[in-house]
Amino acid sequence: MLKKYGAGDQCYVISFNDEIDGRYLKLEEAIEKAVGxxxxxxxxxxxxxxxxxxxxxxxxxxxxxxxYKQ
Known part of the structure; x- marks a missing residue:
């Protein structure tokens, strides 16, 4: 759904999960590690x-x- 709204391949993550916090990641990797x-x-x-x-x-x-902001 994020791709539908124009998301690219890279994203920035802010998280309580130290493994991904403060990092630029591929969108798929960020979602995989954040969700759940x-x-x-x-x-x-x-x-x-x-x-x-x-x-x-x-x-x-x-x-x-x-x-999402238009």
Whole structure:
């Protein structure tokens, strides 16, 4: 869905997961390591326009959002 909104191959990640925090990664790798990890993460695909946010997993699946600004 991020690709549909114009995401490229690279993204920047802010996360409580030290393995991916503060790094530029391929989008697929960032999603793979962030989704379901239990750590809150923000994946910036297009600065000030497109991002994926996953909340902390406490009980059940975490909240997940795509932030898109036209």
């Amino acid at each position: 990890s239990g750590f809150p993460s923000l994946i910036s695909c297009i600065p000030d326009k497109l991002a994926y946010v996953e909340g902390e997993q406490i009980d059940g699946p975490p909240e997940r959002y795509i932030i």
